[in-house]
């Protein structure tokens with residue numbers, strides 16, 4: 001019989017849906033309490049192993065696959081880490097989807113109206129799949145900070161958006177990776193929706209062993225998905 | 236001569252980060268923000284029966300940067316194709332133009348893709364995965380093509396059943412984390428006995444039950460209200 005244990009509930013590091021300093025949460029977060037429901041077969045299943053059919057083949061080098069023929073501009077970096085569950089067991093064969101701004105902090109998105117330059121050689125999207133040890137690795141450009149309209153002189157710290165499905169509907173995660181020593185983190189409403197000290201789970205570590213000589217700086221960032229609860233739910 | 240042999244200094248000044256063992260635990264959620272359209276939805280992501288490219292918003296980025304995957308056609312899908320349509324609205328009733336919807340459903344026989352559902356007496360459908368993703372339109376609306384799922388048990392090996400339903404995740408700018416809900420079908424059997432619906436206050440149950448509003452293909456409307464009056468029921472899993 002397959003493992004029918006539910007996945008654990010949110011831990012204290014998860015942000016609330018309503019966080020007034022991030023202004024657009026005000027009209028987009030529930031006012032009613034969430035209805036707590038047991039996890040059924042619906043929530044403990046998921047589309048594992050179908051990533052290529054759905055999303056397409058891996059794109060692990062974001063500096064290479066734009067249609068422009070030249071090199072992407074900016075600081076080349078390698079981001080590597082493990083996807084784990086809360087018992088520190090690896091989560092193999094799970095997709096990590098990636099999107100980010102370019103070195104100037106500009107997205108290719110049409111709604112990004114900031115006048116920082118686009119880079120014809122950098123799109124800023126990729127995806128990788130974890131190996132049997134839960135490891136993933138991609139090469140990209142360190143993104144720049146960018147202004148946004150949340151409040152006067154608001155700037156997002158440099159970040160990379162990461163999206164994971166994990167083994168089940170219940171293990172879904174979308175997060176953002178931040179860089180060490182970024183002074184914008186402590187004044188960013190989105191990062192600060194995560195209470196301290198847990199906010200620091202979102203800060204990657206510079207790692208000389210991940211750094212590739214004469215090629216790219218290395219950062220490590222482990223991603224922890226919800227683990228299994230101890231006991232199955234009995235209806 | 237090794238690096239160590241030349242005596243490279245290392246004088247760490249540690250500060251807490253992702254690698255700090257004392258901080259080990261669930262990676263916190265963060266919003267998808269407004270610019271997910273070239274990173275997450277793929278072409279055909281909203282068509283779970285195959286054959287169209289609905290689900291992506293290729294109008295939102297220049298063609299020379301288009302790296303979105305086009306889901307390849309799969310085999311014929313068993314069961315009746317349905318459309319699931321709706322509009323996402325905010326706490327003032329305005330459409331939300333930068334939301335994204337994901338759905339997860341069983342096949343027409345009620346079997347889920349993947350190892351966690353290993354029932355051999357209910358057939359898998361090789362043409363159907365059951366996972367879909369759609370960026371909403373500028374008017375906040377989405378449209379999925381899928382099959383009406385069969386009834387599924389609460390757990391493998393159990394004999395208590397759930398009414399046909401599809402799990403739904405809502406993402407977007409202003410949503411720090413996913414909101415989870417479910418869509419049921421007004422014309423399906425078993426809604427009255429469904430164990431999850433039974434936990435929803437009766438006055439709000441209607442927000443999860445989609446009426447049939449069209450015939451070809453059968454079309455069900457599931458509007459999503461994120462906040463305030465008429466707020467959709469969202470679940471804590």
Ligand SMILES: [Fe+2]
Pocket residue numbers: 101156159161268270
């Ligand atoms: Fe961003």
